[in-house]
Amino acid sequence: MKTHLLQQHARRLRWATLSAGALLALMVLGGIALPGNGVIRVTGEGLPYVWNIVTSAIVVTLAVLSLVSLAAMLRAIGAGDVFARPMTRSFHRFALLYLLSILADLLLPPMVQLGLLFANGGHGLVSVGVDNARVLSLAVAALLFFIARLFDEAQRLEEDSRGIV
Amino acid sequence: MGIVVRLDLMLALRKVRSRDLAAHVGITESNLSLLKSGKVRGIRFATLAAICEYLNCQPGDILVYDPDVPDEP
Numbered sequence: 001m002k003t004h005l006l007q008q009h010a011r012r013l014r015w016a017t018l019s020a021g022a023l024l025a026l027m028v029l030g031g032i033a034l035p036g037n038g039v040i041r042v043t044g045e046g047l048p049y050v051w052n053i054v055t056s057a058i059v060v061t062l063a064v065l066s067l068v069s070l071a072a073m074l075r076a077i078g079a080g081d082v083f084a085r086p087m088t089r090s091f092h093r094f095a096l097l098y099l100l101s102i103l104a105d106l107l108l109p110p111m112v113q114l115g116l117l118f119a120n121g122g123h124g125l126v127s128v129g130v131d132n133a134r135v136l137s138l139a140v141a142a143l144l145f146f147i148a149r150l151f152d153e154a155q156r157l158e159e160d161s162r163g164i165v
Numbered sequence: 166m167g168i169v170v171r172l173d174l175m176l177a178l179r180k181v182r183s184r185d186l187a188a189h190v191g192i193t194e195s196n197l198s199l200l201k202s203g204k205v206r207g208i209r210f211a212t213l214a215a216i217c218e219y220l221n222c223q224p225g226d227i228l229v230y231d232p233d234v235p236d237e238p
Contacts, residue, residue, distance in 0.1 A: 163206030165196045 007078050014074035021067035028060045047112055055108040059101055066097035083158040088151045095144035102137045106130065169229045170203045172216070179220050190215040 032053050047055065073090035081087050113126045176183060187197040190212055199205050200212075213224055220226075 160206055165192055165200050165205050165208055165212055 003080070003082070006082065007080060010074045010077035014071045014078060017067050017071045017074060021064045021071070024060060024067070025064050028056060032057070047109055048116075051112045051116070055104070055112060058108060059105045062097055062101035062104055066094050066101060069094035069097055083151065083154045085155060088148070088155045091144075091151055092148050095141065095148050098144060099138075099141040102134065102141055106134055106138075167230050167232050167234045168203070169231050169234055170201060170227065171229055172197075172201045172227050175220050175222055175226055176201075179222075181220060186216065186219055189219045 035049075069090050073087050073094060076082075076084060076087035076090060110126050110128045117123070117126055176186065183197055183201070184194055187194045190197070192200075192212065196205075200208065208228075213227070216227060217224060
């Protein structure tokens with residue numbers, strides 16, 4: 001792919017990523033602000049409504065921040081900084097925030113349940129569920145870290161190449 | 166690394182301007198300046214050949230190994 005085409009695609013993808021992040025944030029905010037409107041509903045795993053909102057807000061904040069990092073990476077590519085330090089750094093941040101959002105989605109509900117259980121004197125149950133989608137998401141996050149390492153190597157080669165006249 | 170670039174000396178000996186050499190080789194003047202000061206990681210054979218052609222010299226006239234020269238940090 002020619003460089004200017006790559007830059008053009010990166011710029012378009014950046015706007016799509018930012019739009020997706022904004023839409024995600026708006027949907028969750030809408031679900032929190034307008035509960036029970038039948039269109040958007042914030043659900044949790046047996047948690048009280050307030051705790052549903054708190055855990056959802058944390059997960060979505062991490063997810064939106066990861067999309068912002070992805071957009072920053074695409075902006076660097078759009079500016080012609082392919083395999084430059086700003087691009088690889090943004091991709092690292094994206095992979096980390098994506099992993100954190102998945103881990104938060106997976107671990108926060110049972111942690112809150114555990115906390116509430118202790119607060120209630122130890123009576124009740126804590127449900128921990130790992131479904132296929134979450135396992136797949138974790139695998140994708142691990143793959144993103146591997147790709148980030150590849151980008152680091154590509155950046156090193158790019159810097160070497162720039163130093164050769 | 167111990168490699169010393171003596172391009173400045175050859176340019177002076179041949180009475181050639183950096184700008185003319187850069188234009189002939191097809192690199193920017195800033196890259197040629199980096200090459201003259203030895204602040205590059207390497208030099209392509211094509212670049213070296215073009216420099217030797219223009220200055221009518223051998224690679225050994227431009228690049229010299231000196232074990233006393235310290236490595237670049």
